[in-house]
Amino acid sequence: MNSMDEMIRQYVYPVARSAKFSRRGRRFQRVSDRGDSAILEISVQHVDPNRFVFDVICWIVPATRWSWLRRNETQVKIPDSSGAIATFLVIPPDEFAHAPNEEMPFRSRWAFDDGGIESCGQVLRRMIEVESIPCMVRLLDRVILLSELRNPESEILRLCGLNVCEILLRVDDGSVEEVEGLLAAGEEGGTFPKFLTWARERLAERVLPS
Known part of the structure; x- marks a missing residue:
């Protein structure tokens, strides 16, 4: 197991599991009673030979969008981020940003070296536990999600x-x-x-x- 996966195992998985998210590799997913999905995804970026660099991306995939996109398919597939209509990034504090002085999207990238698993993992765990996962769970309510998407000042990015x-x-x-x-x-x-x-x-x- 490399350091990236070890960090996910120790600091992301326990929080996601307690919030009823299932795990598939570096992706964590919670499905609502009506079939809408909230997805938290760790996306590794191979841009630095000396550090582990990654984005933490949150997606909301309504069952209706997934049904529309897969309307011609007979095989049932688990929803993924390709069906999202809303997304937001978990932005690292400066000490764990790969490029803290850059503009977005490069400012969104997290980074740690082999000696920084614990400190980075603890900060990431706290952020997703207190902010990101509760936000995603709220957005599984379609009324709340629509309100956010109508709001031009919302930090939630609309994809349609x-x-x-x-x-x-x-x-x-x-x-x-x-x-x-x-x-x-x-x-x-x-x-x-x-x-x-x-x-x-x-x-x-x-x-x-x-």
Whole structure:
């Protein structure tokens, strides 16, 4: 086991596990009752021969987005970050930043050498335990997530157009009239027609008699 994986094992995994995140390598994932995923991912950057350099990235993947992206596939796949509509980075303090004086995205990179596993790991553990994981768990609530994505001052980065996000987060439980209005606005705004067709079909499933 290299020092990077040892740091994850000692300092990230216990916190993620206690918050009901499952582990797959350097990725930790929690799935809500409705199938939405919060993902915390350690992304290693091979840019420094003397230190371990990595990003800590948080993603939110609604089940609706994953269903849309995988609509033509018959094999069920576990959601991953390719289906995210929102993301944010866990930014290191200066002492553990690979390039503390650089602009983003380089400022986001964490770094430690072989002698710094414990000190870096403790800081990372505290940050994800107190800030990042609670934030991701809150964002699994679609109402809260949509509010963040509507807020131009939010630190959460939106990865889709706002109309698409509104449809994805409202199609399952928003009022039919409300969702139809979003779909009409999408047509006027040039939203991808196949996506609108998919959303209409999903909406129709809610209102058809059983």
